[in-house]
Amino acid sequence: SDEPIVLGIETSCDETGVGIVRGHTMLANTIASSMDEHARFGGVVPEVASRAHLEAMSPTVEGALAAAGLRLSDIDAVAVTAGPGLAGALLVGVAAAKAYAMGLGVPLYGVNHLAAHVAVDQLEHGPLPKPAIALLVSGGHSSLLLVPDVARDVVSLGSTVDDAAGEAFDKVARVLGLPFPGGPYIDRAAKEGSGAAIGFPRGKYDDGTLDFSFSGLKTAVARWVEAREAAGEPVPVPDVAASFQEAVVDVLTRKALQACARYGVDDLLIGGGVAANSRLRALAQERCDAAGVRLRVPRPGLCTDNGAMVAALGADLVAAGVEPSTLEIPADSSLPI
Numbered sequence: 001s002d003e004p005i006v007l008g009i010e011t012s013c014d015e016t017g018v019g020i021v022r023g024h025t026m027l028a029n030t031i032a033s034s035m036d037e038h039a040r041f042g043g044v045v046p047e048v049a050s051r052a053h054l055e056a057m058s059p060t061v062e063g064a065l066a067a068a069g070l071r072l073s074d075i076d077a078v079a080v081t082a083g084p085g086l087a088g089a090l091l092v093g094v095a096a097a098k099a100y101a102m103g104l105g106v107p108l109y110g111v112n113h114l115a116a117h118v119a120v121d122q123l124e125h126g127p128l129p130k131p132a133i134a135l136l137v138s139g140g141h142s143s144l145l146l147v148p149d150v151a152r153d154v155v156s157l158g159s160t161v162d163d164a165a166g167e168a169f170d171k172v173a174r175v176l177g178l179p180f181p182g183g184p185y186i187d188r189a190a191k192e193g194s195g196a197a198i199g200f201p202r203g204k205y206d207d208g209t210l211d212f213s214f215s216g217l218k219t220a221v222a223r224w225v226e227a228r229e230a231a232g233e234p235v236p237v238p239d240v241a242a243s244f245q246e247a248v249v250d251v252l253t254r255k256a257l258q259a260c261a262r263y264g265v266d267d268l269l270i271g272g273g274v275a276a277n278s279r280l281r282a283l284a285q286e287r288c289d290a291a292g293v294r295l296r297v298p299r300p301g302l303c304t305d306n307g308a309m310v311a312a313l314g315a316d317l318v319a320a321g322v323e324p325s326t327l328e329i330p331a332d333s334s335l336p337i
């Protein structure tokens with residue numbers, strides 16, 4: 001194949017991700033996570049993440065090359081997450097990507113993390129329909145995007161005004177005494193409970209925007225649990241988890257389908273760590289079927305932060321003939337889409 005081989009580097013949060021693609025064929029997706037080091041703090045500690053990236057960077061690149069059966073000299077382009085994300089963490093990836101690109105004499109592409117979450121789906125499900133709507137939900141972001149062309153044109157339609165969806169899962173899990181990160185534990189606990197047991201508030205449900213708000217919900221759950229404990233009654237963890245989860249995924253899927261209807265788009269993509277949520281997947285499928293919208297959700301390993309997503313977007317940029325970045329490109333913690 002004469003498609004370019006692209007190395008992708010992702011360090012926006014706690015995952016050191018290195019991926020290698022040839023066109024939209026994934027050759028490697030190697031990840032080193034520092035989550036174990038953050039778990040005892042109940043959240044990602046930026047300084048700890050930056051140091052972990054520094055230590056993991058070169059072994060993870062070596063690991064990805066070995067997994068792909070390639071040498072560094074086989075790489076035709078380097079792509080890296082330039083933002084948004086943790087400033088110090090981004091800086092490690094951007095500095096490494098510059099060094100690899102300069103050393104190899106190949107083009108460098110600084111990419112947007114959210115666009116990369118969209119582009120990754122092509123590694124599993126083939127070319128993206130144009131246009132598509134994307135719902136990105138993780139510990140760091142909750143965004144609705146209109147994607148006419150992932151390489152050149154991605155438009156933000158709405159985002160959270162307070163907590164990210166995954167952040168709300170993690171905070172509610174903490175209230176319920178579940179480990180961090182709590183999303184998967186809430187998902188599991190909810191299977192034993194009823195989503196209709198407690199009527200928790202759905203922020204911005206009918207406000208006509210495509211924005212989200214989860215902090216009122218998080219507070220309502222905390223108040224509900226405190227009241228139970230104050231009354232000396234047991235907390236029904238499965239029902240609280242299921243009812244909280246139902247409130248989140250009800251709003252997420254409602255707004256995603258509203259975005260599809262408003263822009264006349266029949267293809268919805270869901271990505272980010274929260275896309276692993278079993279109830280989100282089920283309700284999204286149900287509502288997409290009812291609306292005649294096709295749903296694409298990458299497998300969980302591609303939904304969470306990884307290097308292959310950055311490489312996939314890099315391959316799109318090469319194919320679209322987009323001008324590479326200069327070696328002066330900064331890491332930008334609040335890089336707009």
Ligand code: KG4
Binds near residue numbers: 183
């Ligand atoms: O994309 P990701 O790995 O990292 C970033 O935050 O960028 O997403 C992690 C988030 C965490 O908040 C985690 O609790 C949440 O995704 N998560 C889930 C599930 N699996 C992971 N939330 C709900 N249900 C899940 N099954």
Ligand code: ZN
Binds near residue numbers: 113138272304305
């Ligand atoms: Zn992410």
